[in-house]
Amino acid sequence: MGNSAKGHTLWFIPDGYIPPQSSGSLTSHESICVLNCSEEEAKLQITVYFEDQPPLEKLEASVSARRTFHIRTSLLEQDGRRIPAGVPYAMEVESNIPVIVQYSRLDATQAENALMSVMGYPAR
């Protein structure tokens, strides 16, 4: 099917939440899992929306050509700003070329884990 870009350039994930605690052998975390099928690097700009404060805009990430990148949201950073743990938020993922975006969360608040995953909502 060739190596052309597949997917969309704008994705949304309304339910973001970084669990503040971990117990057991795994660490609580969320990831935005991005697949770039094309022959060029995908440059992402991520906007984070909150319930009670203005958005945190233009957190940057990139995904190499013909690679996936499972991005830990807790590691996104821009000018020292990060997504705080324990706070409900939402994400907008914009890419310069089409990509495919899935969101997954591992909650290890308890010793035993809980998992959830959704495909992002593509808007463009």
Add this chain to the structure above:
Amino acid sequence: MGNSAKGHTLWFIPDGYIPPQSSGSLTSHESICVLNCSEEEAKLQITVYFEDQPPLEKLEASVSARRTFHIRTSLLEQDGRRIPAGVPYAMEVESNIPVIVQYSRLDATQAENALMSVMGYPAR
């Protein structure tokens, strides 16, 4: 990409259920997670469908401009009517402007938690 409204004005979630019990350190709950990317407030009207009684109509909520709101379904209320716990139901979320809707449930019936999440089904 500007601050225009994104998404749809009508969303459905067929599998609603408020777990009646909690144990462990977290509380069972469900949320409808709504993202409003626009510059104006989104006004929501939520209709709740049951298996054996007429719908509960026009529960109201709102999401501020350029904010997300993770709405606990157990807190929705209209004229003293609420969604009962422990009962299978379904939800219709109508908005005056386009928004994006995801549904998530944390079941803490047992000490260890279970999570599920789906993007809503957009119909208009």
Add this chain to the structure above:
Amino acid sequence: MGNSAKGHTLWFIPDGYIPPQSSGSLTSHESICVLNCSEEEAKLQITVYFEDQPPLEKLEASVSARRTFHIRTSLLEQDGRRIPAGVPYAMEVESNIPVIVQYSRLDATQAENALMSVMGYPAR
């Protein structure tokens, strides 16, 4: 938004599985959660596909007007035929009017539960 039918008349769920065991306080089960927003009853015909035998066709169910029905797959029955537990299968849900279909599974094989849910794949 009126009471007209919303959704699709043909839905697919590739990952069906009735967990054969339960422990703890809840019972393992899966449900197809169907929402019928219209003013008339929805009549469903469910076809069950297996890995190694011909499909089980035309299991019937119905959803009343303006109601939801969270159908336990283990209770579907036609001429004494049921979906066996512990076997991978897939489902096709056909309706005479548009409905919305979500699939959820509670696995209580262990004392602590696991949950998963997906919106069905609409094909028509």
Add this chain to the structure above:
Amino acid sequence: MGNSAKGHTLWFIPDGYIPPQSSGSLTSHESICVLNCSEEEAKLQITVYFEDQPPLEKLEASVSARRTFHIRTSLLEQDGRRIPAGVPYAMEVESNIPVIVQYSRLDATQAENALMSVMGYPAR
């Protein structure tokens, strides 16, 4: 509705991960659950994308006519190459005829299980 092919011929799953460990009574695994409604066999070619190495291309599988196949990703193999456990990856599933693809993961790293599932993202 007849026995014609339903679905799409190209699907993506950005969040692939084979849990390297199991405890308790179940085994950690992931599956791509494929439904083939048509009267002919579906031939699949699966491309696996990694974070830091070139894709593993053209892992083959097939799904018989009017059957489902819940394919354990750990069993996919081509010329002795397999998907490694414990490594984030993404999948592209291409089929010669339309099929429907769902992805599910059972994580039994802990004695109690965690489940997640998403419908694949259809691109063609």
